[in-house]
Amino acid sequence: MKSYVIFDLDGTLLKTIDDLANATNHALRELGFPTHGLWVYPNMVGNGVMRLIERALPDDARTEKNIKDALAAFKAYYNDHCCDDTVPYPGIPELLEDLSARGINLAVTSNKYQEAVTKIVNHYFPDANFRAILGNVDGMPRKPDPSIVFKALTMCPTPKDEVLYVGDSGVDMDTARRACVESVGVSWGFRSIHELKEAYADHIVSTPAQIADLVFGVK
Numbered sequence: 001m002k003s004y005v006i007f008d009l010d011g012t013l014l015k016t017i018d019d020l021a022n023a024t025n026h027a028l029r030e031l032g033f034p035t036h037g038l039w040v041y042p043n044m045v046g047n048g049v050m051r052l053i054e055r056a057l058p059d060d061a062r063t064e065k066n067i068k069d070a071l072a073a074f075k076a077y078y079n080d081h082c083c084d085d086t087v088p089y090p091g092i093p094e095l096l097e098d099l100s101a102r103g104i105n106l107a108v109t110s111n112k113y114q115e116a117v118t119k120i121v122n123h124y125f126p127d128a129n130f131r132a133i134l135g136n137v138d139g140m141p142r143k144p145d146p147s148i149v150f151k152a153l154t155m156c157p158t159p160k161d162e163v164l165y166v167g168d169s170g171v172d173m174d175t176a177r178r179a180c181v182e183s184v185g186v187s188w189g190f191r192s193i194h195e196l197k198e199a200y201a202d203h204i205v206s207t208p209a210q211i212a213d214l215v216f217g218v219k
Helices: 017-031 038-043 049-056 064-081 092-101 114-124 147-155 170-179 193-198 208-216
Strands: 004-007 105-113 130-136 163-167 182-186 203-205
Touching (some): 004 147, 017 049, 049 064, 064 114, 092 105, 092 208, 105 114, 163 170, 163 208, 170 193
Parallel strands (some): 004 163, 182 203
């Protein structure tokens, strides 16, 4: 049985891609650069907003100034529109309610900047038993560096063999492996099952209910 479940946010708990794409396209338009179709963005996300901006900019326009200006435009827009089209994946609210009711500690660890993570999690899951809601802050390396997982563990001290880390990407599986905790890859997120397998996910699930089974040791 596990007592602490640490979740990635984008692509794991929430389908955020529309709002991320809209904010990025807004920033690109502000700077006079071409925008991208929604279908392009799942392969751009996962390493934080700055990397998203870098990837969205034209190859010959990835200057420090353009990245800084686009990032500012992104945040100004996203802070007001991060909950416009974002939705929980089917079964996620029920999973979090069930785990919380049964005394399981929860956490979110995201490469997205802290202000947005706090706002989004509190908006969509105000009653979940989150012991840590962690986004990227200055001075903390981004996943797959495991520092953010270690911080979540300091906020809710738990033996590592009682921890389950849930995410949708190879970055997440690598993060879990570096933190020496058991990993679960979800098939409904932004990345492929092939990527999860290539990143040595300990488990791959296709429904949130299967996460509960792993937590409680149901075969």
